[in-house]
Amino acid sequence: MKKKFYSMFGLLLAGSVVLAACGEDDGADNGEAGGDAGADTEVNIGNLQIGTGGTGGTYFPLGQEMANVINANIEEYEGFDLSAVSTGASVDNLSQIYQGELDLGMTVHIPALNALTGDGDFEGVEIDNFGFMGHIYPEVMQIVTPADSGIETIADLEGKNVAIGPPGSGTQALARLILEAYGLEDGDYTAFEENFGDAADRMRDGNLDASFGLLGLPAGSLEELAISRDIDMIEITPEGLQYIEDNSGYAGMTIPADSYDFLESDVQAITAYAVLVGSTDTIDEDLGYAITKALYENSGDISHDQGQHLTKENALNGSEGLPMHPGAEKYFEEAGLLD
Missing domain, CATH: 3.40.190.10 (Periplasmic binding protein-like II)
Structure with a gap:
């Protein structure tokens, strides 16, 4: 290592x-x-x-x-x-x-x-x-996918194109841990190691299935993406949250539905401090x-x-x-x- x-x-x-x-x-x-x-x-x-x-x-x-x-x-x-x-x-x-x-x-x-x-x-x-x-x-991991992708859980990202954040970022470290919580390792998905702005452009063009972003709440870049592309947010299941909390210092938090216009209900997420x-x-x-x-x-x-x-x-x-x-x-x- x-x-x-x-x-x-x-x-x-x-x-x-x-x-x-x-x-x-x-x-x-x-x-x-x-x-x-x-x-x-x-x-x-x-x-x-x-x-x-x-x-x-x-x-x-x-x-x-x-x-x-x-x-x-x-x-x-x-x-x-x-x-x-x-x-x-x-x-x-x-x-x-x-x-x-x-x-x-x-x-x-x-x-x-x-x-x-x-x-x-x-x-x-x-x-x-x-x-x-x-x-x-407070930083919040926000995982978004095109609304028409058919992706409902983290486990559904197997075989998909996924932006996990740039090398050396907290986003990538946490994204890998979250994917691991659902049994997904390197090679189970195509990883794009890029920042959220580049990932948002790729999603707008229809070339990305999901993007992880450890961002502020609300995140302006996410609001901008939602203007040009219908998106959904993937939440963390109780089992996934338990694995993450047991293997890191991150904690769960709820993203209120009124944080973004595109959210229809509260979303379970992960948070830490910047x-x-x-x-x-x-x-x-x-x-x-x-x-x-x-x-x-x-x-x-x-x-x-x-x-x-x-x-x-x-x-x-x-x-x-x-x-x-x-x-x-x-x-x-x-x-x-x-x-």
């Missing part, structure tokens, strides 16, 4: 080359902030990057707004510039933080726990150079404090639907079992959220 993890590293390195060729900042100027962030003098720091997800999902547009809010509200760091970059999402972001290629990352809290212990996609490699910096929003993590190598305590404070004191400026969950009241959701970034811990203590 260790071989599997390092082969993923190779894919990530190749992706970095592509981003550089496209003119993305390669993060080479990233470094720890020096001095006291609370002093009167400004501290000079290079550009930082926050890893998000595919452009068709929730992470990328929300991450862009988070970066904008942080940039607009950090005054003590001269030249501070945080850029949101598209990545493979959860596992990819944690891996790139481990390699020193990202400073911040959005991730489902389950892969973050796996990274600490060397389990799941990180089997054989333990990652400990990151810390929890706050809850972002959280922000930061490198403890490139972000010191003072900078971590400034970033966390800038985000949570000004989250009301975020217009994305999922921004409503980015509040001080929710800030510690998903933190259980994860190490706290020293800077975030300092802010949460100051805000009265920690004893």
Whole structure:
């Protein structure tokens, strides 16, 4: 399994080359902030990057707004510039933080726990150079299929074309677990490893039977798909839910029928927390404090639907079992959220 993890590293390195060729900042100027962030003098720091997800999902547009809010509200760091970059999402972001290629990352809290212990996609490699910096929003696995597909359960996906999310994403890790719960393994279906936006285009064209998406609720990309294609949502059966809860930290939740116009009844789904993590190598305590404070004191400026969950009241959701970034811990203590 260790071989599997390092082969993923190779894919990530190749992706970095592509981003550089496209003119993305390669993060080479990233470094720890020096001095006291609370002093009167400004501290000079290079550009930082926050890893998000595919452009068709929730992470990328929300991450862009988070970066904008942080940039607009950090005054003590001269030249501070945080850029949101598209990545493979959860596992990819944690891996790139481990390699020193990202400073911040959005991730489902389950892969973050796996990274600490060397389990799941990180089997054989333990990652400990990151810390929890706050809850972002609850993520919900939403599995959709064309309304005329005849697909009613996960078991019906055998032999079908299925989008399971990009490599290194929380979507793919959970999609594989859900399929496994119904006895479906690699080769029992044709897997498309792509983000939800690309999968939605494929479904519009009639070339996809189902798509998994670990998204916010409601998901704008899903609402857009429903405008151009009649779709249904596949729910998780009680037996499937029991298997998933027994073999992961994910939990069941009910998607209310009024979440989308195309739903006729409530749907049983799976949920987890999206959280922000930061490198403890490139972000010191003072900078971590400034970033966390800038985000949570000004989250009301975020217009994305999922921004409503980015509040001080929710800030510690998903933190259980994860190490706290020293800077975030300092802010949460100051805000009265920690004893």
